Amino acid sequence: MQMPEPNQAIISQRDALAQGLRQIVGKDWVISDDAQRRPYQCDGITAYMAMPLLVVLPGCAAEVQAVLRFCNERGVKIVPRGSGTSLSGGALPLEDGVLLVTSRLCNVLEVDAHNRVARVQPGVPNIKITEAVSHLGLCYMPDPSSQLISTIGGNVAENAGGVHCLKYGVTANHILGIQAVLMTGEMVELGGAYLGAAEGELDLMGVLTGSEGLLAVVTEIAVRLEPVPEVARVISMSFPSVEEACACVGAIIGVGVIPAGLEFMDRKVLDAVSVLIKEKFDDRTAALLLCELDGTAVEVDALVGVVSDVARAQGAIELKVSTTEEERQRIWSSRKLAFSAIGKLCPDYYCTDGTIPRNKLPEVLNKMADMSKKYGLDYANCFHAGDGNLHPIIMYDAAKPGDLEKAEEFGADVLIACVDAGGVLSGEHGIGVEKRDLMTHQFTEIDLQQQQMVKCAFDPKDLLNPGKMFPTLCRCAEFGRMHVHNGNLRFADIPRF
Amino acid sequence: MQMPEPNQAIISQRDALAQGLRQIVGKDWVISDDAQRRPYQCDGITAYMAMPLLVVLPGCAAEVQAVLRFCNERGVKIVPRGSGTSLSGGALPLEDGVLLVTSRLCNVLEVDAHNRVARVQPGVPNIKITEAVSHLGLCYMPDPSSQLISTIGGNVAENAGGVHCLKYGVTANHILGIQAVLMTGEMVELGGAYLGAAEGELDLMGVLTGSEGLLAVVTEIAVRLEPVPEVARVISMSFPSVEEACACVGAIIGVGVIPAGLEFMDRKVLDAVSVLIKEKFDDRTAALLLCELDGTAVEVDALVGVVSDVARAQGAIELKVSTTEEERQRIWSSRKLAFSAIGKLCPDYYCTDGTIPRNKLPEVLNKMADMSKKYGLDYANCFHAGDGNLHPIIMYDAAKPGDLEKAEEFGADVLIACVDAGGVLSGEHGIGVEKRDLMTHQFTEIDLQQQQMVKCAFDPKDLLNPGKMFPTLCRCAEFGRMHVHNGNLRFADIPRF
Secondary structure, eight states, rough: OOOOOOOOHHHHTTHHHHHHHHEEEEGGGGOHHHHHHHGOOOOOOSSSSSOOOOEOOOSSHHHHHHHHHHHHHTTHHHHHHEEESSSSTOOOOOTTEEEEEEETTTOOOEEETTTEEEEEESSSBHHHHHHHHHGGGGEEEOOTTTTOOOOOOHHHHHOOOOTTTTHHOOGGGGEEEEEEOOTSEEEEEESSSTTTTTSOOOHHHHHTTTTTTSSSSEEEEEEEEEESSSOOOOOOEEESSSHHHHHHHHHHHHHHHOSEEEEEEHHHHHHHHHHHHHHOOOHHHHHEEEEEESSSSSHHHHHHHHHHHHHHHHTEEEEOOOHHHHHHHHHHHHHHTTHHHHHSSSSEEHHHHHHGGGGGGGHHHHHHHHHHHHHHHEEEEEEGGTTEOEEEEEEEESSTTTTHHHHHHHHHHHHHHHHTTTTEEESSSSOTTTTGHHHHHSSSSHHHHHHHHHHHHOOTTBBSSSSSSSSSGHEEEEEEEEETTTTTOTTTTTTTT | OOOOOOHHHHHHHHHHHHHHHHHHHHHHGOOOOOHHHHSSSSOOTTTSSOOEEEEEEOSSHHHHHHHHHHHHTTOOEEEESOOOOOOTTTOOOOOOOEEETTOOOOEEEEEEETTTEEEEEETHHHHHHHHGGGTEEEEEOOOOOTTTTTTHHHHHTOOOOTHHHHHHHOOOEEEEEEEETTTSSEEEEOOSTTTTTTTTTTOOHHHHHTTTTOOOOEEEEEEEOOOOOOOEEEEEEEEESHHHHHHHHHHHHHOOOOEEEEEEEEHHHHHHHHHTOOOOOOOOOOOEEEEEEEEEHHHHHHHHHHHHHHHHTOOEEEEEESSSSHHHHHHHHHHTHHHHHHHHTTTTTEEEEEEGGGGGGGHHHHHHHEEEEEHOEEOOOOOEGGGEEOOOEEETTTTTTTTHHHHHHHHHHHHHHHHHOOOOOOSSSSSSSSGGGGGHSSSOHHHHHHHHHHHHHHHTTOOSSSSSSSOOOGHHTTTOOOOTTTTTETTTTOOOO
């Protein structure tokens, strides 16, 4: 993972830039001090670090506009971020770039139960939206595991997923409108606060969602609110083999049931978890599925019957069905503790994220076993099976020279296997810097070029979160058609037009 | 509605262009004859007509590529269309442009029940997808009223809606992947054939959906298949006033029920319909709601109870609930015949399409009554109430000089009232030429400019369906920043960067 050489001319202007930015956001909200900048050096992937040139915390949308305009005029790069929980290095700072942190933009501005919509600022943590509307029997559905801390602005940037996205869809399905600031400081309003609002225009809200901070800085979001399902019940299903568990995933979806969540844990994860929850899993269990069903009570009772029948037919050894909310929480605790439990098995682990068609699960899981032998690194599997969204956990020891690199190569091999199985490089973590150099494996030159054209239509100077998503460093070689002119990307010069 | 002056130099090359195109698609598939071109002169809005320069019907994706490359090299415009059912003039031909008709690309290429996806060509009529998968208990959910004839490619271009989109979402929510050809003839693959595939890239599939043929020509679509709901029941609810019917719409959604469909018909529509169905509606009825509920039998029974209670509390005079599929079809027939019935009341009618927040329904409906007086034209209302998607039917007589213009002005006033109520210019028909000149009322200069930048990132020469969606004619005046250089739009020159 290589980043472009920092621009020393910009770095040398640090004090002057800090002064200018302080005039915009107030003196307390520009961090230039070394010790105070240090906590901002990385996001959720701590293996990648860089000290941001300056950290700026604007207090309102107008300040975001002024900060972007100021930086745009001076050719200073901006990396926007919320809580910094990205798992692909999407919020990795730049040494010659300003880190724009949205944590002060943390208000729920309006709750409109009639139209089932809330207007929120980007720095609001995901869970706070549900907390603000739960007295109305409503909730915000997407639930990334980081939901206690990750912000809705970051969720939009990464098009975040979560356990319940199998039934309810990812962030993009729950965003109704966006107010965003372009690198020039100009503000755009995309979509609106209700159904169908992105009709009758080019759907720029859609392209902004999941754009990893490369197109604009989001300053306000209208999110869809959903009624809290009346009842949720979970079925824990154990299988004697990984293959049978995988086949059961397809069989459940095949009979027409879309569970609220459908999660997979392999034996290694179960063994690690059983230490923490002080409960043993049946010795014959090679893999466990957790299947959550929600809706009205009558509907859920009926679905529990259907799924149980499917599971038995697919060779499940044991079924446990929650009958109370406490039981449901207890059954889920094994999944919720999985990553902490694995953390106790090894000094370090590396978890990546790729998606495959559900029927390719056994094939790709088998390939992982071969890769583990090749790299001499252990691994475990705990993932969103219903979506075909893999999260292999690769165990390594950062203190052992070469171990991190081997883990990264193992992870890259898994992602390549995902693409080769007809899948994609990401399910919910995005590309960031982690998977950037694998983009050429998934996309053709034309595909990538067209994506970069759209990037340029928003940010022609390439100042917003540069170095992420697109394999910039090989751009001149591989996408020889992108020209740089007076320091600006120019695509009117691209020969194909 | 003004279109740019046709390019006479292009028109004079018609025979040579026809010859070149025949070499690509074969001699039978280029229509240059006057009589044979005539049926292609308009789309669903017959008030707007233009004779296409040539009509070309490619037989495969490679031919689409070759046609676009051929036209791109010669600076010839292309208007892509399917069955031509657009209700906003989106498929209106150009006298100096080739009309590219996708009707020969009409194969369902693959049905994958396991992953619940079908790969289809763009010229497949919407209903044919469901017909191809119904033996598996599956269906393709979006159901525009034109679904017997309108093609899936056209549905993607217009992001088509329909009665069931309230619960199931519009076309964009059901498209998993797109293969499309850029104006250069290059092919791009966007998204993929399963959940989450548009993750980890700029979501160009999202921006292509609803782009009204301005960005690329779609040559293959992977659509999501859904299980056919076990049961559907409809409740017909009559109200003594329009206000109470509108309030009931919000109240149903407010208690947490998302019906499969929730339709509104006013007294004028009911009177017209009762002639056709030979059934009288209660004299006290000022407005009728049809509320469809679907799902498992137990779930639907429970929901029928909830909705009936809400309707009674909101002042419904009479409730009829279907108990058999035949009754359901009979109740729906009034809605399905509404537009034909209105057609018998007046020589001509003009139906437009705008969306408002549900709680603004009474306000905007009242404004329509005032407009009717102002223009001296009668009107009726029959629309997707659950989505706040209005379809006012304005009655006029095309034989009366000035009547069409008054009807268009009335329609424009309704759309302006929609925007002023916090709504948008379209719900499901798109902008096309019909609403193009109203775009400046909904969007700021910056918003429109950013949309046009994305258009330029796909089609910098502005050859794909030009004159639609964006108020082109005022571009130089209103969006003075778009420069034309050597006949090409150049936005690297735009001063704001």
